[in-house]
Amino acid sequence: MASRRAGEDAPRLAWCGDACLMAEFGDAIDPRVNSRVLALGVRLATLAPPWLVETVSTYRSLAVYVDPWEGPRDEIEALVARLALSAKGEPPQPTGTFSVPVCYGGTWGPDLERVSGHTGLEPDEVVRRHSGGRYRVFMMGFTPGFPYLGGLDPALETPRLESPRGLVAAGSVGIAGRQGGIYPIESPGGWNIIGRTPLALFDPGREPPFLMATGMDIRFVPVTAGEFEEIVRGGRGVTP
């Protein structure tokens, strides 16, 4: 629907089973769409109806998980539709910008050369542009704590690896197309890895377990291998 105005229209409501109602605000990766998704999530969480289990916000839709045994479905739909009308996509609460230290290249970023080759930019320029950007966490998924980041410099756009790696190290900072991301735990993956952060994005024993949340703004700060090790030794980094 080309005429759809991302900031105002009512979302499309669709059930995915009987315990998940999806409110879809658009069909594009668009910050305005994403902020409406977040705004609806905040409204629902604030109201906390008894049938609400939790919500999951993604690029363009909010998944509203409900108790399968509670709440008439038409009432749930009506409430979500009503709240969505006032979810205008005002900017989320200002939380400042979260700084993520990254050691670029070498063993920490085995695909820096590949991104350099694909984009025609010198590796230093890739790092300069990547760390010069401001990113928004549009959604989380794939593995616990994996942030999908919007805001990548278009000049850095690089397609996924042709064959994914069996194991990508925890903390790896990657690029896939126009998306950015960080691997919180060791897992298979096909993104171009250009660096690694010593921060533990996910630690189930920590409170809170996750460093990032949807809607958060982040930036990358280049650090040396020595500084990387220091952060790990200081106990602020990934658990060895």
Place this chain on the structure above:
Amino acid sequence: MSLEVQSPGLLTTVQDLGRSGFRAFGMPLSGALDPFSLAAGNLVVGNGPGAAGLEVTLVGPGLAFRSERLVCVTGGDLSPRVNGKAIPCWEGVLLREGDVLTFGGAGPGGARCWVCVGGGIDTPPVMGSRSTYLRGKLGGYKGRRLEKGDILPLGVPDILSPRGEGFAVPGELRPGFIEGPVVRVIPGPQEGHFTEEGLEVFYKSSYCIDPGSDRMGYRLRGPAVHHREGADIISDAVPWGAVQVPGNGLPIIMMADGQTTGGYPKIAAAISADLGLLAAAAPGDSLSFRRCGLGEAAAASRALKGSMDGLRVLLAGYRSRPVRSVPKADRGALRLHFDGGSFDITWEIIGREGR
């Protein structure tokens, strides 16, 4: 206050009703694949419905009890035995210290069962749940499937727990096992991404569960379902029970350990009340799908909730049945019906005359 794993079985994990509240961060729900069976078994042994039990898959473990506990094995009949002697499923069975619970193997009655123990399995909760999330290596016992030699801590049972000995969940309150089940699904948010023929194939075909299926998802083998255009959508949330169809046209049913988001169109999603049918199915089994509406799903959920409520009432009555002999234990419980009210009374001997 523990039990020892003498043999692990094929895939035995600690599960409760899941780690909800973190799906927004990419953390799967996990938990028993048939929440009703786990909850019902827990009620029988005197636990809350969400206590942790053991999820047993096809080949059961050998479990040596180091303390006396009421046990109830629900779900499919994997031929449970105590010290080699068959015990009934869906019934409270008192195991004494030293008793060994084993399993003879899966019959035609379902691929998984849940072992519920009075007091529950008391492994440390991770982010509010004891469920094992295998891929994330967290929760349950050290984040992994059970292995020989593991010692599982048990919680303190409710004082009324032993009174459930001999209680059998009536057949009509147990989920029925159906071979080659027809799983009821609600049309998915991306049904429009499929051709008319594709939808017809999906609803008219029988699919076989691929051996590569697990707690994350069931991959299905059978006729391919065709998309109108590509098989990619902007990544979206994927609930448990959702049926995604990737480019090869072969549906994947997302299960409790499945990723929270995914980029394939969701053709349909199983209703909550039929998740137990999926849990009972094993790789190699067949299943098919039937379209249903929210009304039918709600009726099915009401029926399940009714069964759970009915079970609570029956159990309360059973536990308060008359006691013929004076119990020798130094603590106990009884229920008095007096002047129109019911009173639960627990007692404990704190001293004796002459001491």
